Amino acid sequence: MKKNDGEFSVPTRQSYVAIIMILFKTINIVFRQLIPVLVVILLGGSEKFDYILWVISVIALLSMIYAIVNFFRTYFYIQDDELVMHTGVFSHKKTIIPLERIQSVNFEQNIVHQIFDVLKLNIDTAGTEKNEFQFQAIDAQKAKRLREIIMAGKKVSTGIALNTFDENQPNKSAYKEILSLGFTDLLKIGLTENHIRSGGLIFVFFLWIYQNLQEAGLDVDEYSEEIPEWEWGINSIVLIVFVFLMISILISLGRTVIKYFDLQFLRFDNGFKIVSGIFTKKEVSAQDHKIQFISWSDNLLRKIIGYKNLKLHQTKASKANKSQLIQIPGCKAHHIQDVVDTIFDNKDINEIEVERVSFFYFKRFAMIWTGILTIVGLILLWFELYNQMWILTGLVIMMIIGRFLSYRKIAYGHDGQLLVLKGGIFGDKNTILPLYKVQTVKIYETPFLRKKSLCTLILRTASGQITIPYLPSESGRNLGDFILYKIESTHRKWM
Amino acid sequence: MKFSNEQIKSLQLPSIDVIEYEKPDIAYRKVLMYSVLIFAFVLLVGYFVVGYFAEKLLTLPILMIVMLTWSILTGLAIIFTVKSYDNLGYALRDKDILSKSGVFFKSIVIVPFNRVQHSEIEQGPIERLFGLAELTLFTAGGDDETISGLSFDKAQMLKNYITAKVAADEEE
Numbered sequence: 001m002k003k004n005d006g007e008f009s010v011p012t013r014q015s016y017v018a019i020i021m022i023l024f025k026t027i028n029i030v031f032r033q034l035i036p037v038l039v040v041i042l043l044g045g046s047e048k049f050d051y052i053l054w055v056i057s058v059i060a061l062l063s064m065i066y067a068i069v070n071f072f073r074t075y076f077y078i079q080d081d082e083l084v085m086h087t088g089v090f091s092h093k094k095t096i097i098p099l100e101r102i103q104s105v106n107f108e109q110n111i112v113h114q115i116f117d118v119l120k121l122n123i124d125t126a127g128t129e130k131n132e133f134q135f136q137a138i139d140a141q142k143a144k145r146l147r148e149i150i151m152a153g154k155k156v157s158t159g160i161a162l163n164t165f166d167e168n169q170p171n172k173s174a175y176k177e178i179l180s181l182g183f184t185d186l187l188k189i190g191l192t193e194n195h196i197r198s199g200g201l202i203f204v205f206f207l208w209i210y211q212n213l214q215e216a217g218l219d220v221d222e223y224s225e226e227i228p229e230w231e232w233g234i235n236s237i238v239l240i241v242f243v244f245l246m247i248s249i250l251i252s253l254g255r256t257v258i259k260y261f262d263l264q265f266l267r268f269d270n271g272f273k274i275v276s277g278i279f280t281k282k283e284v285s286a287q288d289h290k291i292q293f294i295s296w297s298d299n300l301l302r303k304i305i306g307y308k309n310l311k312l313h314q315t316k317a318s319k320a321n322k323s324q325l326i327q328i329p330g331c332k333a334h335h336i337q338d339v340v341d342t343i344f345d346n347k348d349i350n351e352i353e354v355e356r357v358s359f360f361y362f363k364r365f366a367m368i369w370t371g372i373l374t375i376v377g378l379i380l381l382w383f384e385l386y387n388q389m390w391i392l393t394g395l396v397i398m399m400i401i402g403r404f405l406s407y408r409k410i411a412y413g414h415d416g417q418l419l420v421l422k423g424g425i426f427g428d429k430n431t432i433l434p435l436y437k438v439q440t441v442k443i444y445e446t447p448f449l450r451k452k453s454l455c456t457l458i459l460r461t462a463s464g465q466i467t468i469p470y471l472p473s474e475s476g477r478n479l480g481d482f483i484l485y486k487i488e489s490t491h492r493k494w495m
Numbered sequence: 496m497k498f499s500n501e502q503i504k505s506l507q508l509p510s511i512d513v514i515e516y517e518k519p520d521i522a523y524r525k526v527l528m529y530s531v532l533i534f535a536f537v538l539l540v541g542y543f544v545v546g547y548f549a550e551k552l553l554t555l556p557i558l559m560i561v562m563l564t565w566s567i568l569t570g571l572a573i574i575f576t577v578k579s580y581d582n583l584g585y586a587l588r589d590k591d592i593l594s595k596s597g598v599f600f601k602s603i604v605i606v607p608f609n610r611v612q613h614s615e616i617e618q619g620p621i622e623r624l625f626g627l628a629e630l631t632l633f634t635a636g637g638d639d640e641t642i643s644g645l646s647f648d649k650a651q652m653l654k655n656y657i658t659a660k661v662a663a664d665e666e667e
Contacts, residue, residue: 315635439636441605443511450601460636480605481508487607488590491664494610494635 516584519644
């Protein structure tokens with residue numbers, strides 16, 4: 001290890017390619033912010049076109065300067081088993097991470113990275129600090145050597161053999177394939193997304209643009225004058241719903257293919273790994289001990305074709321870093337069984353007895369929302385806003401039905417080792433949490449819950465929290481006591 | 496749900512319901528009240544500053560309504576603060592620490608010592624005036640648990656106790 005140290009003991013910068021990456025990223029962010037403004041200006045009239053060109057040039061120039069300054073002000077070196085990083089464009093920031101605190105070093109490569117043979121580097125640190133470090137582009141060979149040094153440093157200081165990633169493991173046979181998705185699988189997954197939700201999102205997006213245009217003093221209706229008087233009959237509503245559904249289906253198809261292209265879900269000796277992506281090859285690994293809980297779910301459509309979406313929730317190194325979640329769509333029941341068997345030593349999950357939550361979980365919700373609907377509805381009626389009232393009524397009815405379906409599904413139970421939580425609205429959702437992985441236990445009561453001798457139990461884990469709502473007060477407390485007993489009586493590390 | 500599971504039936508699990516909670520230092524009630532008063536005062540000053548530019552706000556009928564509302568809200572906030580002080584409490588056990596809070600929305604949080612990553616003592620300016628401090632326990636679970644209204648010595652003692660417990664746990 002000492003021998004290799006030399007290379008990084010002097011301040012090392014990123015590859016020059018990083019300038020392009022930072023530039024691209026900056027411009028991307030700036031333009032995303034500006035899209036609504038640009039749309040408004042472009043539609044507003046062409047005499048402002050010169051002005052826009054100026055603004056764009058200035059933004060581009062500033063981004064360029066930013067990228068170059070950023071490049072020269074970002075560098076790192078290793079000193080006394082610590083990784084020292086200098087960052088910051090306007091202010092100078094020096095960050096020191098002891099090598100042993102580094103959780104993992106992850107690589108990412110998109111198409112530009114591939115052309116220049118560089119890697120994007122993410123460094124995850126342990127603990128609750130929200131630090132995560134990223135270098136946009138580092139020479140591939142250099143990056144791999146850096147990872148080796150960091151991992152070697154860890155090995156020395158912790159005495160635990162760490163599982164490093166595949167670049168360091170020449171034999172591919174160490175990996176066993178659990179599942180790989182072909183093109184037809186991707187099509188099926190894309191087609192069975194929750195289209196009502198995505199369609200709704202797109203609808204909201206259009207509304208938002210429409211409002212922005214109006215606020216900019218643009219009379220949108222003026223442009224639609226030529227269109228003959230629109231009959232708001234049942235036909236047009238069906239048409240609109242149909243159009244939004246089609247758009248939503250196309251978008252989710254595209255997204256699915258790009259995100260999960262050539263997905264492989266692999267097992268190595270003490271963990272899982274997924275590789276996927278069309279433009280950007282992405283790799284995420286999860287070692288068994290870092291997985292806090294797992295969950296899988298489906299929806300109405302996926303239920304029919306037997307596809308489930310499996311999630312492995314592993315320790316988050318930082319709040320900002322959500323990429324650590326391993327998500328595998330298109331799992332069949334036997335794949336799930338495989339994973340459950342592997343992680344939880346062939347436990348039969350179905351044998352765990354579960355209990356439903358209180359009926360008040362539905363009733364309370366229904367009453368509160370009926371109350372809100374009545375009040376707001378009356379106000380809307382007063383102002384003769386009939387359309388809005390109907391939309392609101394429809395939404396509230398949908399929410400209440402959703403809550404009822406969810407009430408019928410929610411159930412919890414445990415066998416002394418594993419907690420099972422069931423849920424879902426149209427589909428099914430299952431969560432399995434080993435009791436000793438819980439970090440803190442919280443018992444929560446509103447005045448209503450207290451009156452009905454109910455409580456809500458919140459179990460926080462290192463990968464998010466699990467909530468069991470509206471369970472009998474006594475059960476909640478007993479379950480809490482038992483989980484604490486489990487945590488405090490075992491010396492099994494949660495990670 | 497009763498724990499009918501054979502493995503644990505014989506075990507008398509310690510219950511979180513029979514715990515006697517320790518109250519925060521009585522001076523902490525003052526700290527809470529001062530915080531409310533300072534906030535209310537800042538609001539009032541803000542109103543007058545705005546009023547300086549928009550003189551209509553300082554005309555007699557409006558000013559009277561505002562002052563009345565301000566007094567009522569401040570009074571309510573103080574009553575609520577006293578109530579919330581009454582509902583605060585913490586309890587040390589051999590292997591974990593409990594902390595309860597909330598007037599209407601009550602919660603009990605239990606943090607096992609063998610999940611604590613590190614702890615911190617903090618003193619706000621008003622707390623320093625009364626020699627009080629708060630102890631925050633950090634776990635990997637995200638939301639950090641804070642026990643407020645401890646005398647500085649007590650906070651130090653608690654921190655040492657917990658640190659010792661955490662260390663002992665790691666040795667095993």
